[in-house]
Amino acid sequence: MPRLFLISHASTPAQQHVRFPADDPLSERGRRELDRATPPVVDRTITAPEIRAVDTAAALGWSATVEPALRDLDYAKWSAVQMSSIAEDELAAWLTDPDAAPHGGESIAHLIARVGAWLDTFDESPERIGAVTHPAIIKAAVVHALGAPASAFWRVDVRPLSVTRLNGRGERWTVRLG
Structure with a gap:
């Protein structure tokens, strides 16, 4: 059974300024976080295609293969926009209805289906896979x-x-804590 270690990329300016991400680089804070990081021991590594994920994988010392299925949610017209400038009704719809996509991008329901379809491709290999996303x-x-x-x-x-x-x-997947 595969063991998948999903690692969230280090901090970005978008996170610090409460705006939707674009293809953001890591922030100085993110670089400091990486100085203290200890990645899990894995057999192979993959990364999302965005620069913040690729740079996180590289800073962890991983020579990771880009996996397109790990790409971020498509925020479309909300990319790089501060959350506070989004119309309240559009934001409320997106936060309460998983099928809503007022930004013209991907809905939460579609994202879950996309990621679930990717997870469903794994076989019974006992591999430990590190994935920065x-x-x-x-x-x-x-x-x-x-x-x-x-x-x-x-x-x-x-x-x-x-x-x-x-x-x-x-x-069939289980979430392992700790």
Whole structure:
């Protein structure tokens, strides 16, 4: 059974300024976080294609292969926009309806389905895989692994450089804490 270590990228300016991400670099804070990071021991490494994930993987000393399925949620017209400047009704719809996509990008329900489809491709290999990706991807993976409703997405909190471990394969995954 594969063991998947999902690592959230280090901090970015978007996180510090409460704005939706674009293809942001790491912030100085993120670089300091990486100085203290101890990555898990893995057999192979993959990363999301965005610069913040690629740079996090490199700073961890990993020569990771880009995995397109780990790309961040498509925020479309909200990319690089401060959350406080989004119309209140649009933001409320997005935060309460997993099928809503008022930004013209990807809905939370679609994201969970996309990440779930990727998780379903894993076979019974006993490999330990390190994957640097985004908080939204990790939250979607946890919701899928637990078989939780899409509305549970907002109840999962993912900090920069946190490690979320999933064990399993295909449609059977468990979340391992600690």
